[in-house]
Amino acid sequence: MSKGFGERLLWDIAIDQAQEADDGPKSEDAALFFIGSKNSGKTSIILRFLDRDEAPKPTVALEYTFGRRAKGHNIAKDVGHIWELGGGTWLSKLMEVPLNPDTIQHTTLAIVVDLSKPSEIWFTLETLLAAAKSRIESILTEMKQEQPGLKDKLHKKAWERVGEEHSDKTMIDPFLIPLIIIGGKYDVFQDFDSEKRKVICKTLRFIAHTNGATLQFFGLKQEQLVMRMRGLISHHLFGTTMGKSLQVDHNKPLLVAAGHDSLQQIGTPPLSDKDIGRVHAKNPMQLWKHAFTGFFPQDDISNPALVDDPAKDPQYQEAAIDSLRAQKDEELERYRRLCERRSKEAQRANTQTVY
Missing domain, CATH: 1.20.5 (Single alpha-helices involved in coiled-coils or other helix-helix interfaces)
Incomplete structure (x- = not known):
């Protein structure tokens, strides 16, 4: 087939696009790193996403698996890497394996808390968020010579997730990598006293919102929650479209995408009148901590002695x-x-x- 001056065949355009793709930055396989409370449902979430019909086993230290998704009608498939850290909070040192200079730009962190144990929620979040931030800062320091502008790049992307013109901008310090906070065991939590549910929901919304995180509840016995979670994981691993539904009613399972909440909607910390005048907090986070831990005194779950000994596990x-x-x-x-x-x-x- 001949072609006149200025005309191009479809094949020519395809070659040009392929060459442009080769010259451009290479896309990396995305990763999702699950951490959180012991027995909070991390393994169950992963198994349901991968559609594996098997009973969850206790996670020993750090475990890896992956999921695949077909690219349209092509034979090739995208690969999504999934890491899970066991042991609750005391094995946070192992974050160095999934979070490293090679993965920092395409990893999402998911922190799972056990809604049925409010006496562990604040301690778990506070400990793991601090450990993750410390690890990210160490990576950025390590890469400063090679990529001096990386921190600014991650910061810009973080604000894009939240919304650069958000009305609460001065109160938000967005996490430098995508962050998900998952409330596990909603099946138990839904039977809690209404006031307890309200305090927990408001507190989790505040922590998620001020960290620029997505917040979502999960329960194995409700298929709708399972489907929502699969959609959320697929979005972060494969870039699929995520629904824009918003659910902030404490009588229903929470569903709040990053940047879609507001401090005005969340309201004030659950403090009594006598506490309001005598609490000395340096920032809003400390005020919420005082309120939540006053309502739910926290257990110290960082002691390794509290973790099951894998040497005594029958499966090993x-x-x-x-x-x-x-x-x-x-x-x-x-x-x-x-x-x-x-x-x-x-x-x-x-x-x-x-x-």
Whole structure:
């Protein structure tokens, strides 16, 4: 087929576009990193998203899986990387594996809190948010020589997620990477006293809003919540369109996209009249902390002793290794008793010595 001057075949245009794609920046596979309360439902969320019909097992340390999504009618598929950190708050050091210089620009952080245990919610969020921010700052410091403008780039993207002209701009400090706060075990939470639900919902909305995060509740027994969560994960892993529904009624499962809430709608912290005059808070976050922890005193869940020992988990049984472990435990116990006996003998000898 001949073509006149100024005419271009479809094939020519396709070649040009392919060359432009080769010259441009390469797209990276997106990743989603789940952290949060122990037994809050992280594994269940991942399994339902991947459509795996299996019972969730306790997560030991850090686990990895992935999901695939077909690219239109092509054979090729997008890959979404999924990481999950077990152990609640005390293994936060392992954030260094999924969050690193190679992944920082295409990773979303999802913090899951257990709505059925309000005595752990503030501690969990405060601890994990601080650990994640510290890790991100370490990465930016490490990359400062190679990419000096990276922090400004992440900050600009963060404000694009929230809305650069948001009315609460002076009160918002957006997280530098996409952040999701998930309230797990809504099936239990929905039976709480109305006032308790109201306090928890308002507090989570405040924390999410001031960090530029998306907030969403999840429960296994409600298919609508499962579908919403699958849509949210797909949006962050594969760039699919996310619904713009907004649900802020504490009598219903919350659904608030980043930047779609406001401090005016959230309202004031749940403080009593006598507390309002005597609370000395340096910033609004401390005021909300005082209000929430006053209503729900927090448990310290950072103690490693509270975490299940994976060596005793039946799913990790190995006869030869277990036998050797038992032998070493016996040797250790004999050595402990020997040291204790020698210590007592030394004490008696010192007591009987005449100077």
